[in-house]
Each structure stands twice: as structure tokens, then as C-alpha cells.
Amino acid sequence: xxxxxxxxxxxxxxxxSLWHRRLRSLLTVLGIVFGxxxxxxxxxxxxxxxxxxxxxxxxxxxxxxxxxxxKPPAKxxxxxxxxxxxxxxxxxxxxxxxxxxxxxLSQSAQLRRTRETVWQGEWNFPAQVVSTNPGYFQLVSxxxxxxxxxxxxxDIYRSNVAVLGAGLAQKLFPLGGGLNGTIRxxxxxxxxxxxxxxxxxxxxxxxxxxxxxxxxxYIPLSTGLSQFGEFIFKNEGGSTQREWVELHEIVLKASxxxxxxxxxxxxxAEMKRSHKAADYEIMVPLELLKQAExxxxxxxxxxxxxxxxxxxxxxxxIMNIMLASVMxxxxxxxxxxxxxxxxxxxxxxxxxxAVILSAIGGAIGVILGIFVPxxxxxxxxxxxxxxxxxxxxxxxxxxAIGVIFGFYPARSAAELDPITALRNE
Amino acid sequence: xxxxxxxxxxxxxxEISRIYQMAxxxxxxxxxxxxxxxxxxxxxxxxxxxxxxxxLLNLLGCLDQPTAGRYYLGGEDVxxxxxxxxxxxxxxxxxFIFQSYNLIPQLTVLENIEVPLFYRNSxxxxxxxRAIRLAEMVGLGSRLDHRPSQLSGGQQQRVAIARSLVNxxxxxxxxxxxxxxxxxxxxxxxxxxxxxxxQGKTLxxxxxxxxxxxxxxxxxxxxxxxxxx
Numbered sequence: 001x002x003x004x005x006x007x008x009x010x011x012x013x014x015x016x017s018l019w020h021r022r023l024r025s026l027l028t029v030l031g032i033v034f035g036x037x038x039x040x041x042x043x044x045x046x047x048x049x050x051x052x053x054x055x056x057x058x059x060x061x062x063x064x065x066x067x068x069x070x071k072p073p074a075k076x077x078x079x080x081x082x083x084x085x086x087x088x089x090x091x092x093x094x095x096x097x098x099x100x101x102x103x104x105l106s107q108s109a110q111l112r113r114t115r116e117t118v119w120q121g122e123w124n125f126p127a128q129v130v131s132t133n134p135g136y137f138q139l140v141s142x143x144x145x146x147x148x149x150x151x152x153x154x155d156i157y158r159s160n161v162a163v164l165g166a167g168l169a170q171k172l173f174p175l176g177g178g179l180n181g182t183i184r185x186x187x188x189x190x191x192x193x194x195x196x197x198x199x200x201x202x203x204x205x206x207x208x209x210x211x212x213x214x215x216x217x218y219i220p221l222s223t224g225l226s227q228f229g230e231f232i233f234k235n236e237g238g239s240t241q242r243e244w245v246e247l248h249e250i251v252l253k254a255s256x257x258x259x260x261x262x263x264x265x266x267x268x269a270e271m272k273r274s275h276k277a278a279d280y281e282i283m284v285p286l287e288l289l290k291q292a293e294x295x296x297x298x299x300x301x302x303x304x305x306x307x308x309x310x311x312x313x314x315x316x317x318i319m320n321i322m323l324a325s326v327m328x329x330x331x332x333x334x335x336x337x338x339x340x341x342x343x344x345x346x347x348x349x350x351x352x353x354a355v356i357l358s359a360i361g362g363a364i365g366v367i368l369g370i371f372v373p374x375x376x377x378x379x380x381x382x383x384x385x386x387x388x389x390x391x392x393x394x395x396x397x398x399x400a401i402g403v404i405f406g407f408y409p410a411r412s413a414a415e416l417d418p419i420t421a422l423r424n425e
Numbered sequence: 426x427x428x429x430x431x432x433x434x435x436x437x438x439x440e441i442s443r444i445y446q447m448a449x450x451x452x453x454x455x456x457x458x459x460x461x462x463x464x465x466x467x468x469x470x471x472x473x474x475x476x477x478x479x480x481l482l483n484l485l486g487c488l489d490q491p492t493a494g495r496y497y498l499g500g501e502d503v504x505x506x507x508x509x510x511x512x513x514x515x516x517x518x519x520x521f522i523f524q525s526y527n528l529i530p531q532l533t534v535l536e537n538i539e540v541p542l543f544y545r546n547s548x549x550x551x552x553x554x555r556a557i558r559l560a561e562m563v564g565l566g567s568r569l570d571h572r573p574s575q576l577s578g579g580q581q582q583r584v585a586i587a588r589s590l591v592n593x594x595x596x597x598x599x600x601x602x603x604x605x606x607x608x609x610x611x612x613x614x615x616x617x618x619x620x621x622x623x624q625g626k627t628l629x630x631x632x633x634x635x636x637x638x639x640x641x642x643x644x645x646x647x648x649x650x651x652x653x654x
Contacts, residue, residue: 009543013543016531016532017531019531020530020531331527332529334527335523335527335529335540336540336544337488337512337515338486338488338515338521339515339516339521339540339541339544339588340512340513340515340516340517340541340544340545340592341512341543341544342508342509342512342513342544343508343509343512344509345512345544418488419483419488419489422488422523422527
């Protein structure tokens, strides 16, 4: 009963004397306001950026190891002079069969990618055609919105069936009804047996990376090979160029996370043995994920230091104003002591004022800190995430700063001799 | 019980000394003084500056402690209490009136009167009503929400008087209560003090003004740390 009244009184007394010199209180509080706001805003931006990166990486599958064909740089330069010559590079089907034998793998898929214009009646849209094994969908955890995925039988019988990415389905069948519809690529017709669910990550920056996934069309590997052959024609700078790439991508899934490093070195050794040129690259999403997390940690440390400095400056501001306030109110302190205030009462009085100051600053800072990331998202399309704990933490720190930096002035006020304090002019 | 209380002196000083350590050596501001003030007395303390008046007031007000001797305030030995207990004694038993009023500028008249209630150990639901009644008694019932800066000196001193009474103290100590006032306002304040005396309050007033001393029931003089009645 006594405790709440006691706090309520100190709160009122504190608020009154802060209000009495409100302009100064406001200016003092600004340091904390900006400190807290910048902590929350920077954490939100950092969190948003790393969330995007992580989502992108997770899309590749965290247990997956991806081997990709890369045009070797030496060949790239000569090919432009060697018009009409055939460039043969990249992954081979034999690579796939050999890599598949690595025991620590649980699943695998091979991919060919070609860029084609996909037609539906008069509608057409350029899309990435992915010819792959039925297992691929599971490997990269693509899920269906409607219909079915193609299966082993479709692959064996080279069925003309296709699964569309959500974005592409929207483009080709703007009025809906894409499922079981017919589309055309070059001279071949395909039945749409499935439409994937939307894979876009909310927020502006990420959509670039996921756009591909949403605008891809998937057909069985055997169908793709028979329809498009093994050559790829490219129109580059007015000249037609032929490339021979057997496979664009091999996706291998490790059985366990702990197997990944060993598996990667096995794959790398195996690939080195059969490929003299550097016409492939090995990508490990898990490693990228770890790197992203490491980057985020460093980012957080840097942000934390900046925040700590700005809050420290804010704290010094509070200490400064409280010391000034103690100096100005020496007589008030003497009077309060004469009228029965114990040293502890004086400490609590001035400490309350400091904490009220810093808490008000913290509260304004929290509001600003939540508002600013929203503004950043609006203005730049960058994703920002205000986690629950960051305003809580920032506010707690600001209140703690009030206690820490308010204690010395409060203590020095309480230690004043009441007689000297009363006589002070 | 109240009869017994009457017999206990409000203030009883036994061989009280207050010695200051100075660079030049020891200086005795008060030298083995004995003093008895009965309850309901109105005592004026006079003396030239530097005589030890203020030292005596500080000791009586429990703001300072004697180097030697015993001080019984309402029968309770307060000569060697720890700081927290002295605060409590000041709060419960002593009312202060200062020469320069010492009101807290950011508080209203009523809030200034209530300050001693703030430091009471037990919550006092009657305190607020008493504060209003005291404000009315000193003639400021219509100015409860005014700030000290909006009041004249005499009015400010009336607020201070009301504040000194709010905890119903055993003794009221006034240090040159009319020192900052013109003579007419000073007389008004003195009549308020006289009224308090009539109501049975124990008053100790420090002054160097003879007209103030004339109002009192008893006058003591302090010269060089000794009391002369």
C-alpha cells in the first residue's frame, strides 16, 4: 500500500520539476531519443537485410550442394571471334551418374535450363524452361498451389506436361483457369498439370532473386532433351552462337548437415578429376547461410557499438543536466532535509527525475525507432524487421542509463550538509 | 497521560557544547549551556551575530549535533542519533520557519505546505485536509494553486508558517522570521506567531529585533557561547 503511493509521489514530484524546466529537459532527452531510435532502426534494417539473404539461401535448400555449369573465361573471349564455332563446356550426364554414387547423398536432380518464349493462345511470355527430374521439386521444396507435379512415368514416356511458376501462370492465364490448359513452346504443346505456389519474398529487394523461380516453367528432363536437343542457340550481338551444355545444374542433397563439408570435398575432387577447365562451380547454400549469419553478427556488433556510443553520450547529457539541477536546487535539498527527508529520500527524488527523463527519451525513441524503418521501407522498398526484443531492449537500456548516470548527481545531492545547503544563496 | 506530558519540558539541554575544528584551533560556539523550555513557551533568542545563536538553532533543530552534552527533545535523547533518525525527529517534532521563507518554486502553495507530509513514515489521510485548514488559517485559502513567485513576501512567510505546522510538531523554530519583511508585514507575521502561542504551541524565535522579543513570554541572550537570561 505504502510502496505504490511512495512511487507515485516521487513520480509526480519528478515530473513537476522536469516540467518546470521543460525546454532543458526536452533538449537533454534528445540524446536518448536519437540513441534509442537509431538502435531500433538500424537493427530493423539489418534484420530485414539478413532475413532476405537467408530466405534466398534457404530457397536453394540448406542441405543441398549445387554444381553449376559456368562458361570458362578463356573460352568466353575466343568464342566471340570464332563465330559459329561450337562451345562445349559444363557438366555432363556422366558427371551426374558418378556424383550420384557418393554415399552420403540422399537425393539428387539434374537440370537443363533454356530460355524460350511460352505461348498460350495469343498471350506469350519469355520464360526460363527447366527440364529436370521429378525429384527436383522436393529438393528445393517447391510446393504446389494446384494440380500435380510430374512423376517418373512422365519422365520415362517423355510426356508433354508442364508445371508453371505462380508468376508465369498469372501472365499466361490472366483470367485464371491455367490448370489443364495448353501452352506452346516452339512447336510443341504442353498440358499444364500443376501450378506452383508463390515463392516471392515480401519486400522490394528480394523479388529480383525470386522472380526467376516464379517465372519458371518445369518439364520432365527427357521431354526437354528430346524437344530442345542438346545445343543451345544464343543470339548475341547479332551473331548466332551455339553452345553445347549437357547439364546446367546438378543438385545434390546431403543426408545430414554434418556430412556437408566432407561431401563437398568429395564432389570437388571428383569434378577436378574429370574437368580440366574451370567450367563449373560448386555452391553450398549452408555455407552461404553461415557467411550471412557471420556478416549479420559483425553488422550487429558495429551497430551495437554505435548505439552504445550514442546512448553513452545521451547518458552523459543526463548526468550533466542532473548535476546542474542539483547545483540549482541546493536550497531545496537543504529544505527537504530540514523538513524530514532522509538521504535516501533525496537520492530517490533525483534518481527518479533522471530515470523519468531517460525513460521518456526511451519511449519517444522507441516510437521513432519503429516509425523510421517503416519510412525506409516505404521510400526504398528495403525490407525491415522490427523484432519484438529490440524496442524492449532499447527501452530497458535507456532506463538503465537513467539509473547509472543519475546516481552520481543524486548521491552528491544527498550528501550535502543540510545547514550549508540551507544557507546557500 | 496528557498531564504527565505537560511536565516533560519541550527542550532540555544539559551541558551542551558545540566545538568547531578550525585551522587556528578549536572554537567553542556554544560552551556547556543548560536550557529548559517548557511546553507552550514562546521564547526569543537574542544576541549579536557570531554569538552562537545560529549554532543553537541548528542544534535545537536537529540539523547539527552537539560535541558534548545531552539534548532531550520532549524527553527523548536526540544528542547522538544516526542521520536517518534525526530526519525523522525533524519531520515529526520540529517545525521550521526561515528568514527567506524557503518555499519550493515549482510547487503550489498547497503543495509547499504538504512537503513535510511527504516524508512521513506512515500515510496520513488527514494530512491533506489539515494542509488546507492551515492555509485558510494563515489567510491563503483562496490562493492554494498559486506559485510562490506570485505571492508577496508576507504571504510566502505565511505559507512557510502553515508548512511548519502541518505535522503538528512539538516545537517550532523560527530564524529571523521577519528579517526579510517590512515592519507592517513583520507585525502581521508576529501576530500570527502570537496566535500560535495562544493555541499552546512551543515557539523558539531567533532574532536581533527587540520588537520581536517583546511578543515573547521569555527572552534569552546568547553572548560568546553562553546563555544570559
